[in-house]
């Protein structure tokens with residue numbers, strides 16, 4: 295099971311107890327709900343935007359950027375993110391590998407989005423940054439491509455009163471029905487109108503139309519499926535109605 299799923303199903307935030315919205319971060323307190331104990335919170339919009347611009351500037355000093363990136367990638371940071379205290383983590387809430395960090399920063403952001411995307415339209419950078427505002431998990435296009443989130447690290451929150459999460463065992467299927475011929479349930483007795491005390495009990499059975507064919511069908515009933523039985527019964531009743 296994906297580690298993302300539990301956070302999507304939460305009714306209350308594990309840290310603040312409020313309704314957390316639909317994203318992986320609580321819309322009230324910003325905690326990463328799948329891993330509140332890590333102290334990861336959604337990165338503020340402005341700081342992320344600043345990091346994007348700063349990283350772009352630093353990238354122009356390519357040798358410096360490459361060396362710096364080599365240092366910071368193992369912590370899940372780009373040069374600008376290390377200056378602004380932002381961390382990149384996996385969508386599932388786990389730390390990200392240095393290789394994936396290089397794919398994110400160099401391959402996707404600079405080569406694919408940078409050269410191809412921004413070359414096609416000057417709106418590229420704006421579109422990419424604007425994605426943060428539209429995505430409930432504040433992901434840019436390159437975050438979606440690599441499967442990452444950007445967080446700030448704070449002290450781990452004190453968790454709200456633990457609400458038991460639904461366990462897989464709660465959703466177990468009922469045991470399979472026994473094999474063999476289908477049994478029809480006994481008819482449910484319908485209580486008749488209340489009888490006055492002392493009134494004679496009379497066999498007030500409703501006049502049900504019947505015929506030899508219907509009686510034969512009743513005898514055959516256990517060998518037929520419910521649908522087949524109903525179908526034949528309706529046909530016989532219709533015949534009776536027409537003949538009368």
Ligand SMILES: [Zn+2]
Nearest residue numbers: 307310320323
């Ligand atoms: Zn919260």
